[in-house]
Amino acid sequence: MSAPVIASRNPATGELLKTFEPHTRAEVKARLKRATTAFEHHRRASFAERSDLMARVAGILETEKASLARTMTLEMGKPLRAAVQEVEKCAATCRYYADRAAGFLADEPASSPVGRAVIKYQPLGPILAVMPWNFPFWQVFRFAAPALMAGNVGLLKHASNVPQCALAIEQVFARAGFAEGVFQTLLIGSGGVAELIADSRVAAVTLTGSVVAGSSVAAAAGRHIKKSVLELGGSDPFIVMPSADLERAVSTAVQARTINNGQSCIAAKRFIVHQEIAPRFTQLFVERMAALKVGDPLLETTDIGPLATEEVLQGLVDQVDRTVRLGAKVLLGGKRLPRPGWFFPPTVLADIPPGSPAFNDELFGPVAALFVVPNLEQAIQMANDTPFGLGSCLWSHDTREQDYFIEHIQAGLAFVNSMVASDPRLPFGGVKQSGYGRELGCHGIREFVNIKSVVVN
Numbered sequence: 001m002s003a004p005v006i007a008s009r010n011p012a013t014g015e016l017l018k019t020f021e022p023h024t025r026a027e028v029k030a031r032l033k034r035a036t037t038a039f040e041h042h043r044r045a046s047f048a049e050r051s052d053l054m055a056r057v058a059g060i061l062e063t064e065k066a067s068l069a070r071t072m073t074l075e076m077g078k079p080l081r082a083a084v085q086e087v088e089k090c091a092a093t094c095r096y097y098a099d100r101a102a103g104f105l106a107d108e109p110a111s112s113p114v115g116r117a118v119i120k121y122q123p124l125g126p127i128l129a130v131m132p133w134n135f136p137f138w139q140v141f142r143f144a145a146p147a148l149m150a151g152n153v154g155l156l157k158h159a160s161n162v163p164q165c166a167l168a169i170e171q172v173f174a175r176a177g178f179a180e181g182v183f184q185t186l187l188i189g190s191g192g193v194a195e196l197i198a199d200s201r202v203a204a205v206t207l208t209g210s211v212v213a214g215s216s217v218a219a220a221a222g223r224h225i226k227k228s229v230l231e232l233g234g235s236d237p238f239i240v241m242p243s244a245d246l247e248r249a250v251s252t253a254v255q256a257r258t259i260n261n262g263q264s265c266i267a268a269k270r271f272i273v274h275q276e277i278a279p280r281f282t283q284l285f286v287e288r289m290a291a292l293k294v295g296d297p298l299l300e301t302t303d304i305g306p307l308a309t310e311e312v313l314q315g316l317v318d319q320v321d322r323t324v325r326l327g328a329k330v331l332l333g334g335k336r337l338p339r340p341g342w343f344f345p346p347t348v349l350a351d352i353p354p355g356s357p358a359f360n361d362e363l364f365g366p367v368a369a370l371f372v373v374p375n376l377e378q379a380i381q382m383a384n385d386t387p388f389g390l391g392s393c394l395w396s397h398d399t400r401e402q403d404y405f406i407e408h409i410q411a412g413l414a415f416v417n418s419m420v421a422s423d424p425r426l427p428f429g430g431v432k433q434s435g436y437g438r439e440l441g442c443h444g445i446r447e448f449v450n451i452k453s454v455v456v457n
Contacts, residue, residue, distance in 0.1 A: 322357050
């Protein structure tokens, strides 16, 4: 029985854009062979050579950002201006690692009673990247830029609903001058991932995606004693205290909940507000969520586009419906929009009961959950009452509250008076079921290297 075709659909209309035949097992093995051969050359290239190639990648992204962004928008529905910004961020990250990789991975002198000692950072080999659809360029480049600059080669298994993005990224690296096999896209379904991890030529694996997918990949990597890095879901808290700049907090809250049509693991999802300011915050928040324009993501006037797939939409509808049936109050939205495409309106829920999806789970779409608390201690307790621990933020100008939040929040990212965001200069990742390992910064480039201790007597 042949594998099903890989389909690219426009989520704003449901229209089929293009189909692709999956790579056969023989084609995948041929690409693995090319990756192994390419690694033997690429690992020996100097940092200067790799830097020149990565800078060329950045140049292509900057020059062609409009067309690449349009591909992204047509394939997964993000507003076009956000897609342009995503490509620009990828280019900046390529330049960041092109400039700094040599310093991050330079030999480090060390002490030893036996003799001269040094710590070396050396590449591992072909790295498999299993990537999601929500940031189809950014998720890939934040892996690829540091991995390739470290001397590894990349194998991309992208989400099956963004094949055009996956192939476009492969072409960008090829056109920049990277040798054949240094970065390759594998058009396969998720069922082929375990077999890839088992292949002796794959040195390690990184995944961004759901907890279920992360658990599966971690188990496969563990069976074969291979390094893995996981960036999984998040149910990020957005805590607002009375000392906050309320206007700024509300404006940021709207942006933080609806970024990427609400489909971001670090989007704020639970808004935990002190009872003293809760009525005013709620009024302003609902008003500004209601003012957002839902529509064609190719239009500059659109704030919220469609969800990426019908499956994502149906999942969100089910979560909201179950939460409301259990007693939550709908302050805004709450129902799928009656129009072609996979649209869900900005939605605000309050009085959310424990045990409901909006209380316990990650909602992937423009749905905000409001909670009211009497003090910061209970806010932190509620914020930590989740299986996730990715991003978090506090809005307060009280330094004691800031210190308490930073010390006690269970998250890989803690932002004060600003929106949680990924930045190539800072390590990115979570705790608990949000995953392990780090991307970005100097920590990210060291995830997929052999940290070798050398002693010469």
